[in-house]
Amino acid sequence: MNNTNNVAPTRFKDMEFRDMEIIKGIKWAETMYETLDAGLKKSFLNWVVVVLTLSQNEVDVKEWKKTFIDQFEERCCEMVADMQELHEQVINNIEKYLKKTQVLCKDLQMEMPVVGHKKLGLYQEQLLLKKRIIELEKIVDARQAELNELHQKQLKLCTSLGREPMFFNANSLPSSTELADIQAYIEKLEQETFDREEKFYSVKEKIIEIVTELEYIPSTKFESDVIGQNESKFVITDNNMRALDKFYYNIQKELEDVKEEIGTLRNKIEQLWVLLDLEFIEREDFRKKYTGNSKKTLEALRTELQRCVQLKKANIKVFIDKLRQELSEVWSQCHCSESVKNDFRFLNSDCYTEDLLELHEVQLEKWRSYFEENRETLSLLDKHKSLWDRMIELENAANGPDRYNNRGGKLLREEKERNLLAKQIPKIEEILMEQAERYEARYGSPFLNYGETILDYINNLYANRENAKQIRLSARKAQKEATPMSTTKCTTALFACTSNMVSKRQLDTPLTDVKKIRLTPRKVFAEPRQKLKLPAGKTTNHNISRAKRLSQERKKRIDKIRRVSKKLDYKKNDTYIEFKNDLTPRFDLRSTLNLVDEEPSTSAAHPLPGPSAIRVPSTTRNITKTPTKIQHKSPKSSTKSPNFNSKLTAAKSQTKLIF
Structure with a gap:
């Protein structure tokens, strides 16, 4: 290399002297030195041989020697100058690449990479910086292309939505975070555009249904654009969407009003038609x-x-x-x-x-x-x-x-x-x-x-119901108190008839045991209905359940009558003779049975209960068949129970009773 003034050397004397130690250990330098040294010796010796052959004149040899040395020195200096120029060029490139890297990192909002930490040569550092710049430029180009694309989308969407686009700084690229925000904003605009288009088509379909039903004729250009088949004429701006909602509300309200008025008119007309016949x-x-x-x-x-x-x-x-x-x-x-x-x-x-x-x-x-x-x-x-x-x-x-x-x-x-x-x-x-x-x-x-x-209203119903019950009870009490004598004599006659019928049925119970006498309505001993005859081995659930139910009802009625009979207080002093003597002066009261004259001893032996404790119902029964024979059991059979299986007991009684 030349001196510190960075001037390219033209002579060997201008070059700085270097020690051979600088190539020690550097294989390629040592090899190159040995190659050049051997080549210089070989070329010099061959040159000398040629010179000696040509001439021995000192003047000629001196000129040729000077030419050889000058050319050799010039070529060596040129090679050193070339490498020195390359060195300067590499340094300049590194400086330029560093500046460019700094600008790119600033645009990309990235940190400046560290240079020289690998301790490489200047040429390798230059190549590494150049490669890094190419990568950064690709990132910048890609981000710029993406930014331009987003900008174009934004312009289109904002034009459709009738909004002002977001401002992008053309002198600086956005960071990755800012670019993501811009992308989210564009996606939001796209979603809003999609939603508005969906709403437009949905509302348009409903409006067309209402327009068809009403046979509505559009009155403005906006209504024509909404109802028309060319959807591109309708721009989904904020104002147009508000106008669309208003148009739909008005026409829907008009349909409701028309429906209501038509319904009212139809009702009035129907009523008038009925009136007008x-x-x-x-x-x-x-x-x-x-x-x-x-x-x-x-x-x-x-x-x-x-x-x-x-x-x-x-x-x-x-x-x-x-x-x-x-x-x-x-x-x-x-x-x-x-x-x-x-x-x-x-x-x-x-x-x-x-x-x-x-x-x-x-x-x-x-x-x-x-x-x-x-x-x-x-x-x-x-x-x-x-x-x-x-x-x-x-x-x-x-x-x-x-x-x-x-x-x-x-x-x-x-x-x-x-x-x-x-x-x-x-x-x-x-x-x-x-x-x-x-x-x-x-x-x-x-x-x-x-x-x-x-x-x-409810209280009055219950009060009237209770009053009606009290009136019925008072009427029964008044009726009972108004006719006590007749009731007594009728009751006595009833027990006389009952006595004769008990004798007729050959009851084993002695008449002296008054508490065992039960005044049972004739319906209790009524002949049961004839059951439907079924083939052998066959029964019906309906007949069985009905028979069981009737049997239970019959048992309940008998138990109820017996409980009422126990409450009666019979008198044992009245006999049939006293009853007969009492009936003698009264022609309106008489026994309804055609009885056979009994022996006084029989009547006296079986005193009947008194009539004061018996309540006589007002219903009567007709007699169509009168017993013609009275049978009395001997005293030995007085402890036996009544024979309820006899035909006379089970047969329907047609006797007219004051009962």
């Missing part, structure tokens, strides 16, 4: 011709309503009479009291004018609305009244004179029905009270049923 064919033709909810149908209904109104005015008296009849029916359905009906002062007015007609229509519409609002409560009141009347009917049947005529399990069915009503009626009353409370909370006035509140 128009022909069915004419009505049906109009209904078929004007269907749907189009504006054309609306105009036709308005015209028809005007026509019917004109006809109504010409027959106003007939219409008022019909309205009064309908009003009376609605009042009945709404459980209105007479005071409510009297409050309508125009009910009996004979001044037939349009005002009077309108007053009746308003009144009718008022109570129709009341009925619709309280339909459930009114229906429950009707059901409650029906169930209550049925319960009262069953109670009256249970207290009637023919309550023991149990034909086909009637008593059991009535008892089940009474139990069912006892469960249903309180539930309905509870629901009625809740609905009455809600009505009062909503309107601030109580719900009235024929002028009574629900609570008063």
